[in-house]
Amino acid sequence: MTAETRFMTTAEYAQHRGCSDSYVRRMRRDGRLKLAPDGKRIDVAASDALLAETTDPVRGGDRTRDAHDATPGDDVPTATVAPLHDRVDLREAMRRERLAKAREAELRLGELSGALTRTHDVRRDTFTLARQAMERLRRMGSKLRLKLAAESDPHACEQLINDEVARISEEMQKAAQALAQKRAMPTEDAA
Template sequence: MSQAKPEMGFAEFARHLGVRPSYITELRKAGRLVLTDDAKAVKVAESLALIDSTRDPSRGGVAARHAAARGQEVGPRTQSDHGDDDERAANVAAASSDHGFQKAKAINERYKAMTAKVEYERLIGKLAPVADIEAAAADLVTALRRRLEGMGTTLAPLVAPVSEPSACKALIDEFVEGVLRETSDTLKPKKGTPQ
């Protein structure tokens, strides 16, 4: 490419890049072109830098394939393409963009994986909503409290006539075992609910 003009029309810019005009339209809609104040022309150097800095690094293979089909090489623009300063700016922007893009993509993929894991564990019954767990705990504590508060009323008539300490202990142990069994039954899932 020869030394580029500072501004070009859309069709001329497409020819300058060796791409179809529809690609320039896509770049414009995506906000990847720097336009003149009247929005009727492209600021070449600034647009090239913006295109380079917003390029998706994961699509390098596609760019290489298309360039090979056109008989061109893919690589950084040379001084003759758009000047030394423009090249440096584009390379710096592209390098920082690659790092930021890859980091953002990695974070996005990590959160997608974590969300998928949580959803899977919820479906197989390993996870439950916090509200459901809080409600179950409240029911359990209520049942346990009710049984313990009724302990005196239930045990007093049974223990009063017994004078043997071991017999009293056996009655109390039996009552406590009943409370523990009832509490354990409260924790078991009811039929038809996922475990």
């Protein structure tokens, strides 16, 4: 840096930093820039160093990515999280947090609209329905034993068993339909 470029005017420094003149004037007013001894021009090296130390990395700066930094598939968000030993800068952490919140909101919206449901709840309800059906079939013998003992016709015994199986099947079908309707309607407590 030559002696002539060591100090710059507000407009020159704004061009150097890639920002507006008004922003440089505001930083100057706030005491965030080092001035030349004459108090009119800006000391470039000292001001750049001060801004590098005090600038919040979340605000300002170049928001575009260089072409050599981009990798194929960058436009598709990934759910991977960096290992703990890798350093994650503040911008990346904030990007990940925003992405996680957006995904959570999308899932919540899908659940409220009835398009999505929690697999844990479906597994639990399905297991309960299957267990109830198996228990009713297991108790069928003790329920029908007196009727079957009184009956001497094998066709009548078969008809008794078939009727009981049909009744249990109909009850299970109604319970499954009620469960499906409950899942299809958005719940008021989730809203």
